[in-house]
Amino acid sequence: MRQLHFQPIAGKTPDILDAILRTPEVASIGREAKIIRLVCEELVVNVVDYAYPDCEDGYLDVNIDKDDKAITIQLKDGGVPFNPLEREMPDTTIPLKERRIGGLGIFITIKKMDDVKYEYVNNENVLTIKKNLSNEE
Amino acid sequence: MENQFEVKQDGAILSIVLGNELTTVNAPQLMDELNKYRDKGIEKVVFDASKLTYIASSGVRVIVFAKQKLGGDPVIEFVNCQKDIYDIFELIGVQDYIEFVEK
Numbered sequence: 001m002r003q004l005h006f007q008p009i010a011g012k013t014p015d016i017l018d019a020i021l022r023t024p025e026v027a028s029i030g031r032e033a034k035i036i037r038l039v040c041e042e043l044v045v046n047v048v049d050y051a052y053p054d055c056e057d058g059y060l061d062v063n064i065d066k067d068d069k070a071i072t073i074q075l076k077d078g079g080v081p082f083n084p085l086e087r088e089m090p091d092t093t094i095p096l097k098e099r100r101i102g103g104l105g106i107f108i109t110i111k112k113m114d115d116v117k118y119e120y121v122n123n124e125n126v127l128t129i130k131k132n133l134s135n136e137e
Numbered sequence: 138m139e140n141q142f143e144v145k146q147d148g149a150i151l152s153i154v155l156g157n158e159l160t161t162v163n164a165p166q167l168m169d170e171l172n173k174y175r176d177k178g179i180e181k182v183v184f185d186a187s188k189l190t191y192i193a194s195s196g197v198r199v200i201v202f203a204k205q206k207l208g209g210d211p212v213i214e215f216v217n218c219q220k221d222i223y224d225i226f227e228l229i230g231v232q233d234y235i236e237f238v239e240k
Contacts, residue, residue, distance in 0.1 A: 014162055034191060034221055041193050045161050092230030096204050104194035104229055111228055 007059035013048045025066040031136045042105030051079025074128045083118045149180035155189045159196030176208040187217040
């Protein structure tokens with residue numbers, strides 16, 4: 001398993017995302033690479049921007065596990081407890097002019113990943129995503 | 138520089154040439170730029186996506202912003218939209234509010 005530790009994380013979204021994308025596990029993904037990037041960007045932004053409202057020294061741990069069939073990425077932070085899966089999902093059926101503008105990132109995550117789990121364990125938010133891989137370019 | 142965008146107004150048409158990517162880094166900058174054209178009589182917003190290969194949800198929010206907040210319910214046009222980008226629009230259910238044009 002690949003383990004990455006980031007601290008502090010304030011203002012570091014591009015660096016953190018870059019480090020995740022450069023791991024051999026993520027860099028070797030074929031057809032699903034773009035959607036994995038998109039989902040990672042959404043989840044990292046959520047932690048960096050919202051997990052530590054009163055703390056400059058917050059951390060983010062990222063664990064990545066990949067085999068022939070799937071990639072699993074786990075994000076852990078010690079910030080305020082927040083279950084993104086309980087967030088109200090945007091209603092994509094109402095006219096665009098009337099829609100709320102937030103919640104698209106987690107909506108995409110739930111729709112495009114094969115499994116998404118949230119736990120609050122040992123004072124940490126633990127979000128785990130899994131994507132089955134087609135192993136096609 | 139490859140992710141920079143250009144915004145130009147020609148009468149009631151606002152044209153935006155997008156770079157390779159619309160990410161959480163540059164999408165807020167584009168949002169700020171578009172905010173300058175609020176209530177300026179914009180009837181059509183044309184996004185040239187010929188170079189665009191990646192869009193984050195913050196990029197989609199820019200397009201929703203253009204439709205909701207510029208005033209006057211402008212037409213949103215996307216020029217040369219790649220399939221990966223269209224798939225994201227479709228997932229979020231905004232594709233019916235965008236006119237897709239190939240040039």
